[in-house]
Amino acid sequence: MQVFMLGFQLSGVLNLKAVHETNVYAVTTGCSKQRLPHVLTVAGSDSGAGAGIQADLKACAARGVYCSTVVTAVTAQNTVGVQGVNIVPERFVSEQLQSVLSDMNVDVVKTGMLPTVGIVKALYDRLKQYPVQALVVDPVMVSTSGDVLAGPSVLDTFRDQLLPMADIATPNLKEASALLGGIRLQTVSDMRSAAKSIHNNMGPRNVLIKGGDLPASSDAVDIFFDGVEFYELRSSRIQTRNSHGTGCTLASCIAAELAKGSQMLPAVRVAKHYVETALDYSKDILIGNGLQGPFDHLCKLKRNIRNSSKPQRFDPDDLLLYAVTDSRMNNKWGRSITDSVRAAIEGGATIVQLREKDIETSNFLEAAKKSLEVCRSHGVPLLINDRIDIALACDADGVHVGQSDMPVHVARSLLGPEKIIGVSCKTPEQAHQAWVNGADYIGSGGVYSTNTKANNITIGLDGLKTVCLASKLPVVAIGGIGPSNVRAVMELGLENLKGVAVVSALFDRECIASEAQNLHTLVSETMKATSVFHD
């Protein structure tokens, strides 16, 4: 955290405000002069407070981030639709931008409704004058009720000025189509092409196309493209009328996570999870008589968001680089479990399992709670090896069990339908049984011999292939895997072989993060080369 400078000149209104706000931070954090991560939203006001500036404020508050506001338009709006729009003159938008950007240490700017060319240009000029860490552009053009909030004349300025500066653009299907001259977007494959075109032709560093309106899909599928890889981000479609403001909220939450220091993909994952949980929590709220109501951004205050009935769903792609911890290795290198988990995730681990065989229960639970915080803040699932009790006590995302641990169907009845359950399988019969019993994935090995697990039977690449071909579940390979042999494993090119699980190749090394980074690259490159990124 950056420390605020003392010694303001108390000569004007602005400086007095700055002193006041510095003190507010000091009071709220309980320590002296620390500043909160700061998002500035440049958007329209929604009198119904479901979307726009009001949604942005609530989303940032829910994510623990300070939010300042530059108002571009005042709308008269409710759950029925938009009854009126009063656009703020561009001069005055520029003046608001100057006030905030010149004084308040903004980390990330998030844009919403930018109704005129002049306002987009004013923002462009101010951002050139006062660069920020990141720019999140939500190209708001049409309200959820179908009312136009920014006309076609703005599109060119968006394309030419704002999008080339953006770290991420988050159009929905209609907005992506408008940006691309009205093309039809009806399938996930169309969304991928659109994400690529927007990225390559308009310059934002990342693109998230929100597929909420995609016809005939039971899941909400978004496509994230970082210029190299596509990610299909799925979440269950919550049946609710209370979805007004989800786009603004998602973009604000991404901005908030970036302001806290997150990388882009984890920020997007966390934001999606937050929106899904808030929608789920708010599905029975009744505000207004129209077709689309607001949802409750601050549900976290009423029910811990972690205890939501809808935690992050299992995504088989998360098996790509599966980090399995080992306390003996951590002791050898003098690292805490949490530090090693953080380093693995920072290097690119996509799922984490705490496999702590020599640790007391109370210490295990403590470490699990801390690791869960790290994992949640990066949108990475955390599983617990063997110990269903620990998983339940800390509300982990799931467990991994072996053939002689708690049976899968019993674990499922204890953990409920939403938690992730993985099971170790060395034979096709075990793989079939895991599927029958309701597991989500299988771990198969030892592919190679290992010193990490005593007396482990090695099944080799042939054994792995046999299990994969028989399995209806996604598979992660385990046992003796490291940089020297990971290509050979992934070159099997099997559709359901989703990644590798490693212990010593990460945690018995000096720099966990760089080992993780290297392995992540090797796995993804080999998968791409063997074309197992199946749509």
Ligand SMILES: Cc1ncc(COP(=O)(O)OP(=O)(O)O)c(N)n1
């Ligand atoms: C991903 C993954 N696959 C296999 C295992 C091994 O589990 P198990 O057979 O229960 O052995 P222990 O890990 O408990 O010694 C695993 N942990 N993770």
Ligand SMILES: Cc1nc(C(=O)O)sc1CCOP(=O)(O)O
């Ligand atoms: C925990 C575990 N399970 C295995 C299995 O074959 O099911 S092999 C293994 C240990 C993997 O450690 P390393 O990556 O250091 O070889």
Ligand SMILES: [Mg+2]
């Ligand atoms: Mg076990």
